Amino acid sequence: MDTKDQIHPREKKDREAIDRLLQGEPNEYNLLELARLKIRYQGFPGARAIQTDLQTVLNKWQLTEDQLYQKTREIYTVKNPYSDRFKSNPKQDWT
Numbered sequence: 001m002d003t004k005d006q007i008h009p010r011e012k013k014d015r016e017a018i019d020r021l022l023q024g025e026p027n028e029y030n031l032l033e034l035a036r037l038k039i040r041y042q043g044f045p046g047a048r049a050i051q052t053d054l055q056t057v058l059n060k061w062q063l064t065e066d067q068l069y070q071k072t073r074e075i076y077t078v079k080n081p082y083s084d085r086f087k088s089n090p091k092q093d094w095t
Helices: 011-023 028-041 048-060 065-078 083-088
Strands: none
Touching: 011 028, 011 048, 028 048, 028 065
16 A cells, blocks of 8 residues: 555645635635635645645634634625636636
8 A cells, every 4th residue: 555645736726825824814715715725635645734734724713623614604604705706717626
């Protein structure tokens, strides 16, 4: 069984978003981005630096993963925050 870490195909582009999160505040957009990236890298066999940085953002914002997901669910009950983003770029970035 090969235990070598893999490189995620979105890692380079996601690094830009993570660097913004590390410098940012927990506004609605950043909370959604953090949740999206946490889900993307959850259980991924590699991208250790990204996974560590995502946890660093959670800690900086004094949130648990459960609290993050609760907040993002609340945001989605009120509006669809990504809808404008996808009108200009119909290719979704969830994979």
